[in-house]
Amino acid sequence: MTLEYELKKTFCEQESEKYIEYLCEKRTKQEVYAAIEKLALLHLIIKNCEDVIYAANTPEFDDPLN
Numbered sequence: 001m002t003l004e005y006e007l008k009k010t011f012c013e014q015e016s017e018k019y020i021e022y023l024c025e026k027r028t029k030q031e032v033y034a035a036i037e038k039l040a041l042l043h044l045i046i047k048n049c050e051d052v053i054y055a056a057n058t059p060e061f062d063d064p065l066n
Helices: 002-023 029-057
Strands: none
Touching (some): 002 029
16 A cells, blocks of 8 residues: 555655746746645645555554554
């Protein structure tokens, strides 16, 4: 299961880099706002993937909160 999230995370990181490169060129305000929204969404997805991967790799009795 974590492999799926690792691949999804890698894909989103690559897409994020593409949007950053996209923003380096001259764009209209509307294009910039749309790209920033997409970047924010990608970073939320990346964070979610990291959380799922962390939870899947934490031993049952090694959780510091329990």
